[in-house]
Amino acid sequence: MLILGFESSCDETGVALVDASGHATPRLLGHALHSQIAMHQAYGGVVPELASRDHIRRVLPLTDEVMAQAGLDLSAVDAVAYTRGPGLAGALLVGSGVACALAMALDKPVIGIHHLEGHLLSPFLSTDPPEFPFVALLVSGGHTQLMRVDGVGRYELLGETIDDAAGEAFDKSAKLLGLDYPGGPALSRLAQEGDPQAYRFPRPLMHSGDLDFSFAGLKTAVLTQVKKLAHARPEGPATLHLADPLTLGQKADVAASVQAAIVEVLVRKSLSAIDQTGLRRLVVAGGVGANARLREQLNAACARRGVRVHYPELHLCTDNGAMIALAAGLRVQAGLAAESLRQPAYRFDVRPRWPLAELSAGTV
Known part of the structure; x- marks a missing residue:
């Protein structure tokens, strides 16, 4: 079964084709992605409106690119999947609209997928x-969650952030240091030059006894430290002006220390x-999962415990x-998309706010 997938929840337009035939793990046949980073910098x-308009411009050329990679025509597609939520409403509607229109034109079923299930x-x-069951650390944008995963659609929330997520802590700290958007990757690169113990x-x-997270206080601590270092004027956080800009070395030390704090909490939890x-088994997914220090620390800690x-x-x-x-393919294989396959509903149905805990194992 060939499934064409669309992702348009925020600032990346993604299109891919997987082969979900049989019971083997779905195989990636083609994949194309356009990032809007340069536009939003x-x-x-x-900027949500600009993001939506750019998705419209990019999605069809990316689809052509994916089908060319696979050496197939759109008529070979058996089902179309799209990100139903969570995300920016306008951006989600672009993916939903294209997926539903294409599926209807091809007379094929359409499957709405939870964005975080895709990451997971x-x-x-x-x-x-990996193999089921496992613990999943989801660190994607505004989400930081720990889940027990016993199978496709079988998710138990163990803990989550009660305010800022890890990704937001990276981004907001980077902004306080005057780093370019996207802040998280910029801060991680700068941290390589700094002292994590500065x-x-x-x-x-970290010692709460539960599995919840909180990073809002860390952002405030970074703001306080930056003001001390820069002898900033007394304006509030929204109007921080540096009277004496930080040196590159100071910025690197702050970046390394912030990263060390975030990573230590994520590893300990x-x-x-x-x-x-x-x-x-532990699965780490989401944008922050690409962080080199997080991978290094988790690999070392889990190796000592015999955890994969x-x-x-x-x-x-x-x-x-x-x-x-992929998520659509795994749901089809697990028998969790039967209703979508049997009675296609070509409606622009998106959920900008959609907790993963609400995802039903029986439907999508």
Whole structure:
């Protein structure tokens, strides 16, 4: 079964084709992605209206590129999948509209997929795919969650952020340091030049006894430290002006110390989830999962405990169509998309706010 997947939840337009025939893990046949980073840099963040318009421009050429990679015509597609949510409403509607229109034109079924389920299952496309059950650390954009995963559609929430997510902590700290958008990757690159022990930033909820996260206090601590270093004027966080700009060395030390704090919390909570569940496999997915220090620390800590760690391939850590097509394929194989296959509903149905815990195992 060939499934064409569309991802358009935020600032990446992704299209991919997978082969979900039989019971083997779906195989990626074609994959194309366009990032809007250059367009949004001038604004210091994603502008939803511009994101939606760019998805419209990119999605059909990317589809042609994917089908050319696979050496197939659109008529060979058996089902079309798209990101139903969560995400930016306008951006989601572009993917939904294209997917539903194409499926209707081809007289094929359409399957709406949860964005975070796509991330969670994306390591199944790696050279070292996991096996169920496992603990999943989802660190994607505004989401930081620990899940117990017993199978496709069988997810138990173990803990989540109560305010800012890890990705937001990276991005907001980067903005305080005057780094370019996207802040998280820029901060991680700068951190390689700094001392992770230069400043002792707080590790919120690390010893709380539960598996929840909180990074808002860390952002405030970074703001306070930046003001001290720069002798900033007394304006509030929204109007921070540096009277004496930080040196590159100071910025690198702050970046390294921030990264160390975030990574330590993520590693400690992940190990606690492993201990509480008794499982011996950990899956790390989402954009922050590409962070080199996080991978290094998790690999070392899990190796000492005899725990296997699995990641998506680096190019599949950010939002992409492959994870959406894959999730649809795995749901079809697990018998969880029967209704969508039997009675296609070609409606522009998106859910900008959609907790993963609400995802039903029986429907999509």
